[in-house]
Amino acid sequence: MPLTINGTERTFDGDPRTTLLDYLRRDCNLTGTKKGCDHGQCGACTVLINGQRINSCLTLAVMHDGDAITTIEGLGDPQNMHPLQAAFVRHDGYQCGYCTPGQICSAKAMLDEAALGWPSFVTPDITGEVRLTRDEIAERMSGNLCRCGAYSNIVDAIVEIMEAQR
Amino acid sequence: MRPFLYSRADGLDHAVQLAREGARPIAGGTNLLDLMKLQIEAPERLVDINRLPLGGIEPDGEGVRIGALVSNSACAADERIRRDYPVLSRAILAGATFQLRNKATTAGNLCQRTRCYYFYNIDTPCNKRRPGSGCSAIGGFNRIHAILGTSDACIATYPGDMAVALAALNAQVEITTAQGRKRHVPVRGFHRLPGDTPEKDNVLEPGDMITAVALPPPAGGRQIYRKVRERSSYAFALVSIAAVVRMEGGKIAAASLAFGGLAHKPWHDPRIDELLAGAMPSDALADKAADLLLEGAQGYGDNDFKIPLARRALKAVLREATGDAA
Ligand SMILES: Cc1cc2nc3c(=O)[nH]c(=O)nc-3n(C[C@H](O)[C@H](O)[C@H](O)COP(=O)(O)OP(=O)(O)OC[C@H]3O[C@@H](n4cnc5c(N)ncnc54)[C@H](O)[C@@H]3O)c2cc1C
Ligand code: SF4
Ligand code: FES
Ligand code: FES
Numbered sequence: 001m002p003l004t005i006n007g008t009e010r011t012f013d014g015d016p017r018t019t020l021l022d023y024l025r026r027d028c029n030l031t032g033t034k035k036g037c038d039h040g041q042c043g044a045c046t047v048l049i050n051g052q053r054i055n056s057c058l059t060l061a062v063m064h065d066g067d068a069i070t071t072i073e074g075l076g077d078p079q080n081m082h083p084l085q086a087a088f089v090r091h092d093g094y095q096c097g098y099c100t101p102g103q104i105c106s107a108k109a110m111l112d113e114a115a116l117g118w119p120s121f122v123t124p125d126i127t128g129e130v131r132l133t134r135d136e137i138a139e140r141m142s143g144n145l146c147r148c149g150a151y152s153n154i155v156d157a158i159v160e161i162m163e164a165q166r
Numbered sequence: 167m168r169p170f171l172y173s174r175a176d177g178l179d180h181a182v183q184l185a186r187e188g189a190r191p192i193a194g195g196t197n198l199l200d201l202m203k204l205q206i207e208a209p210e211r212l213v214d215i216n217r218l219p220l221g222g223i224e225p226d227g228e229g230v231r232i233g234a235l236v237s238n239s240a241c242a243a244d245e246r247i248r249r250d251y252p253v254l255s256r257a258i259l260a261g262a263t264f265q266l267r268n269k270a271t272t273a274g275n276l277c278q279r280t281r282c283y284y285f286y287n288i289d290t291p292c293n294k295r296r297p298g299s300g301c302s303a304i305g306g307f308n309r310i311h312a313i314l315g316t317s318d319a320c321i322a323t324y325p326g327d328m329a330v331a332l333a334a335l336n337a338q339v340e341i342t343t344a345q346g347r348k349r350h351v352p353v354r355g356f357h358r359l360p361g362d363t364p365e366k367d368n369v370l371e372p373g374d375m376i377t378a379v380a381l382p383p384p385a386g387g388r389q390i391y392r393k394v395r396e397r398s399s400y401a402f403a404l405v406s407i408a409a410v411v412r413m414e415g416g417k418i419a420a421a422s423l424a425f426g427g428l429a430h431k432p433w434h435d436p437r438i439d440e441l442l443a444g445a446m447p448s449d450a451l452a453d454k455a456a457d458l459l460l461e462g463a464q465g466y467g468d469n470d471f472k473i474p475l476a477r478r479a480l481k482a483v484l485r486e487a488t489g490d491a492a
Pocket of ligand 2: 280282283284285291292293294295300301302303304319320321322364
C-alpha cells in the first residue's frame with residue numbers, strides 16, 4: 001500500500017495494528033515525531049496528513065493509502081529551517097524539546113486553519129473574521145501540552161511568524 | 167492491541183455486508199483505537215469506511231444533511247452551520263482539540279463511549295465492559311457520573327458535546343440497516359438509558375451503519391452552548407447545556423434545551439421546552455425549569471455537586487438567552 005512521506009513514496013505492508021506514529025518512528029526512521037501519551041492527549045505525535053494536523057498515535061498506518069504525510073523532518077532541517085522552526089529557536093520556544101516537533105507541526109496547520117477562517121471555541125463571533133489573539137492561539141494550540149511550560153515563548157514564536165506572513 | 171482482520175470497504179453495500187458478518191466500522195479511529203490499545207474493545211474484524219462517499223454537507227429540503235464521515239472540524243467551520251446552526255459549531259468546538267476534530271467524524275462522535283474511569287480500567291468490575299461483573303462507580307469514585315436516568319447496573323454518562331447540540335436542534339440520525347434498509351432515528355432517541363443492559367450505548371443494531379445526520383430547517387433565535395468543566399479547555403463536560411431560544415416581544419416564543427454530562431444520553435425533557443414557550447422570562451421561571459430537569463435527580467456521593475451546578479448553569483443560560491445583552 002503506497003503513501004507519501006515528506007515527498008518520498010513508500011510502501012506499507014506491515015501488521016495492520018501499526019499506528020502511523022510507530023510506522024514513522026520504527027519503520028521510516030523518522031524519530032522527530034514523538035510518542036508522549038499514545039492516547040491522543042498530549043499532541044507530541046502531531047503530523048500533517050494532506051496538510052491537516054492529526055495525532056499520529058490514534059490512526060493506523062494501513063488507513064493512509066495514497067495520503068501525503070508531513071513530519072517535522074519534512075518541514076525543514078537544521079541547514080534549511082522552516083520559519084516556525086527558526087522562530088522557536090529565537091524565542092526559546094522549548095526547554096527539553098520533547099513536545100517541540102508536535103508544537104511546530106501543529107502551529108503550521110493552525111496558521112493555515114486560521115487563514116481559512118476556521119473559528120475556535122473562544123472566537124467571539126463565529127461567523128466573523130478570525131483574529132489570532134494570544135487567547136486564540138492558546139486555545140488553538142491546546143492539543144499540544146508542554147510539560148516544561150514553555151507556552152508563553154511558544155506563543156511568541158507563533159505570533160512572530162503570523163505577523164511576518166501578513 | 168489484539169490482532170484483527172482489516173478490510174477497506176469500497177462501497178456502502180460492501181461495508182454493510184462486512185458489518186453484517188461482524189466487522190466493526192472504523193472512521194476517525196480516535197475513540198475506537200484508544201479503546202483497542204487498552205483492550206477494552208477487541209474487535210476481530212475492522213471495516214475501514216473512510217473511503218465511502220459519506221462526506222459532504224448538503225442542503226436537504228429546508229434543512230441540511232451532514233454526511234457520516236464529515237470531520238468535526240469541517241462541520242464546525244461550515245458556513246451554513248456557523249450561520250444557521252451556531253449551537254452545533256459551538257458544541258463541536260467545545261470538545262477535544264483541533265488535531266482530534268480533524269479526524270473525528272459525525273458518526274464516530276455520536277458513537278463515542280463513556281469516559282467512566284472503571285470502564286477504562288480493565289482490572290475493575292464494570293457492567294458496560296463486562297456485563298454481569300458489577301459497577302465499580304456505584305460506591306466508588308463517581309465525580310463525572312450521571313444524576314439522571316441511572317440504573318443499579320450503571321451510572322455512566324454519555325460524554326460527547328456535539329450530540330447535545332444535535333438533541334437541542336432535534337436532528338435525525340440516518341441509518342442503513344444490515345438488511346440494506348434505511349431508517350431514521352431522532353438524536354433524542356438514539357442514545358439509551360443503561361437499564362439492565364449498559365453494554366448497549368445506543369439503539370444501533372449489529373450491522374447498522376450511520377450514513378448521515380439530518381438537521382431540520384434553521385430554528386433561528388439565540389443559540390448557546392455552555393460547557394462546565396474542570397479546565398477551561400480540553401476536558402470533558404461535567405455539565406453542559408445546548409439552548410435554542412427564540413424571543414418575541416419580550417416573551418419566549420420557542421425554546422429547545424438539551425443537557426450533557428447528566429445522563430447516559432444527551433438529556434432532553436420536552437416539559438421544559440413546553441414550560442418556556444410563551445412564558446415571560448424570570449428567575450422564578452428558570453427555577454421551575456430546573457425543578458423539572460432535576461425532578462428525579464440522584465447523586466452518588468462525589469457527583470452530588472452536579473445537582474446544584476445543573477440548576478445554576480440552566481439559570482445562567484436562560485438569562486443569557488433571554489436577556490437584552492446580545
Ligand atoms: C484526548 C481526547 C479528548 C476528547 N475530548 C472530547 C470532548 O471534550 N468532547 C467530545 O465530545 N469528545 C471528546 N473526545 C472524543 C472524540 O470526540 C471522539 O473520539 C470522536 O468524535 C470519535 O470519532 P471517530 O470518527 O474518531 O470515531 P471512531 O473511533 O472511528 O469510532 C467510534 C465508534 O463509532 C463507530 N462508528 C464510526 N462510524 C460509524 C458509522 N458510520 N456507523 C456506525 N458506527 C460507526 C465505531 O465502530 C466505534 O464504535 C476526546 C477524545 C480524546 C482522545
Ligand atoms: S458506571 Fe457504567 S461504565 Fe462505569 S463502572 Fe459502572 S457499569 Fe461500568
Ligand atoms: S502521543 Fe499522540 S497525543 Fe500523545
Ligand atoms: S519543551 Fe519540554 S515538554 Fe515542551
